[in-house]
Amino acid sequence: MNAEAARSQMELLAEALPLLKRYDDQTIVVKYGGHAMGQEEAADRFGRDIALLEQVGINPVVVHGGGPQINAMLKRLNVQSEFINGLRVTDAHVVDVVEMVLSGTVNKQVADCITRAGAIAVGISGKDGGLIRAKKLTRTYRDPDSNIEKVLDLGFVGEPERVDPHVLELLIGAQIVPVVAPVGVGEDGQTYNINADTAAGAIAGALNASRLLMLTDVAGVLGEDKQLIPEMTVAEARAGIAAGWISGGMIPKIETCIYAIEQGVKGAVIVDGRVPHAVLIELFTEGGAGTLIRP
Numbered sequence: 259m260n261a262e263a264a265r266s267q268m269e270l271l272a273e274a275l276p277l278l279k280r281y282d283d284q285t286i287v288v289k290y291g292g293h294a295m296g297q298e299e300a301a302d303r304f305g306r307d308i309a310l311l312e313q314v315g316i317n318p319v320v321v322h323g324g325g326p327q328i329n330a331m332l333k334r335l336n337v338q339s340e341f342i343n344g345l346r347v348t349d350a351h352v353v354d355v356v357e358m359v360l361s362g363t364v365n366k367q368v369a370d371c372i373t374r375a376g377a378i379a380v381g382i383s384g385k386d387g388g389l390i391r392a393k394k395l396t397r398t399y400r401d402p403d404s405n406i407e408k409v410l411d412l413g414f415v416g417e418p419e420r421v422d423p424h425v426l427e428l429l430i431g432a433q434i435v436p437v438v439a440p441v442g443v444g445e446d447g448q449t450y451n452i453n454a455d456t457a458a459g460a461i462a463g464a465l466n467a468s469r470l471l472m473l474t475d476v477a478g479v480l481g482e483d484k485q486l487i488p489e490m491t492v493a494e495a496r497a498g499i500a501a502g503w504i505s506g507g508m509i510p511k512i513e514t515c516i517y518a519i520e521q522g523v524k525g526a527v528i529v530d531g532r533v534p535h536a537v538l539i540e541l542f543t544e545g546g547a548g549t550l551i552r553p
C-alpha cells in the first residue's frame with residue numbers, strides 16, 4: 259500500500275471511531291433471514307461483519323431463519339407444506355424436518371461463517387439452556403363466509419412464552435457470539451417451530467437490546483408505490499398490514515419490530531441483507547439503511 263492509500267484508510271478509520279463507540283458494550287440482535295443467506299459470498303461477508311462487531315466491543319447476537327432451506331429439504335423428502343400469513347403450517351412430520359434443518363445444517367453454517375471470520379461463535383437452539391419456552395400459537399381469524407371468529411390451527415407452530423436469556427448472557431460474557439435457531443420447547447417437551455422474526459424479537463426484548471436488525475431480501479418496507487419507506491411509525495405499519503400492502507413474510511417482521519419496541523428495544527430496522535455490509539451501514543452511518551420502525 260502506498261503512503262497516500264494508507265493515509266486515506268487511516269482517515270476513514272479515524273472518522274468511524276466515534277460511530278463505533280456509539281454501541282460500545284451494547285447488545286445488538288441481528289435476525290438473519292433464510293433469503294438473505296442466499297449465496298456463499300454474501301454469507302462470508304455477513305460472517306465478517308458480525309466478527310467485526312464483536313472485535314469493536316459490541317455484543318452481537320444472531321438469530322437465524324431458514325425458510326427456503328426448510329422448503330428445499332421438504333421438497334427432497336416429497337413433503338408438502340403451506341404458509342398462512344407468512345407462517346408454515348407444521349404437522350408432526352414437518353416439525354422434525356424444521357428442527358433438523360434449523361438446529362442442524364443452518365445453525366452450524368451460520369456459526370461457522372462467523373468463526374471463520376475470526377470471532378468465536380457458538381450455535382444453539384431455543385431448546386438449549388432453557389432459552390425459549392414455547393406454547394402453541396393461537397390465532398383467530400374471521401371466516402369471510404360465515405363472519406364467525408374461528409381458531410387458526412397451524413399445528414406445531416409455537417410462540418415464545420418465556421425467554422430466559424441466561425445462557426446468552428454467559429456466552430456474551432465470555433466474548434462468544436451466540437447463534438440461535440428459532441426452535442422452542444413446550445412444558446411437556448413438545449418441539450415448536452417458531453418464526454425466526456418472532457424469536458428474534460423475543461430475544462431482543464429479553465436481552466434489552468439496543469437494536470434489532472432484521473436482514474431480509476428486500477430494500478426494506480416498500481409502500482403501495484413500491485418505493486422504500488425509510489422510517490415509519492408503529493401506527494403506520496399497522497395500517498399497512500390492515501390495508502394489505504404489507505403482506506406475507508413482511509407481516510411477522512413488522513409485528514416483531516412493534517413487539518420489540520414495546521419491550522423497550524430502542525430501534526428496530528428492516529435491512530436489505532443483499533447489500534454488502536448492510537449491518538455496518540445501518541449501525542455506523544448517520545443515515546442508516548432500510549426501514550426504521552419507531553414508536
Ligand SMILES: Nc1ncnc2c1ncn2[C@@H]1O[C@H](COP(=O)(O)OP(=O)(O)O)[C@@H](O)[C@H]1O
Pocket residue numbers: 290291292293294323325344473474475476478479480481503504505506507508509
Ligand atoms: N410492503 C412490503 N414491503 C416489502 N416486502 C414485502 C411487503 N409486503 C410483502 N413483502 C414480502 O415479504 C418478503 C420478506 O419476508 P420473507 O420472505 O419471510 O423474508 P425472510 O426469509 O428474510 O424472513 C419480501 O421478499 C416480500 O415478498
Ligand SMILES: CC(=O)N[C@@H](CCC(=O)OP(=O)(O)O)C(=O)O
Pocket residue numbers: 290291292293322323324325326328344345346356415416440451452453454455507
Ligand atoms: C412458523 C414458521 O413459519 N417458521 C419458519 C421458521 C424459519 C424462518 O422463519 O425462516 P425465515 O426467516 O428464513 O423466513 C419456517 O418454518 O419457515
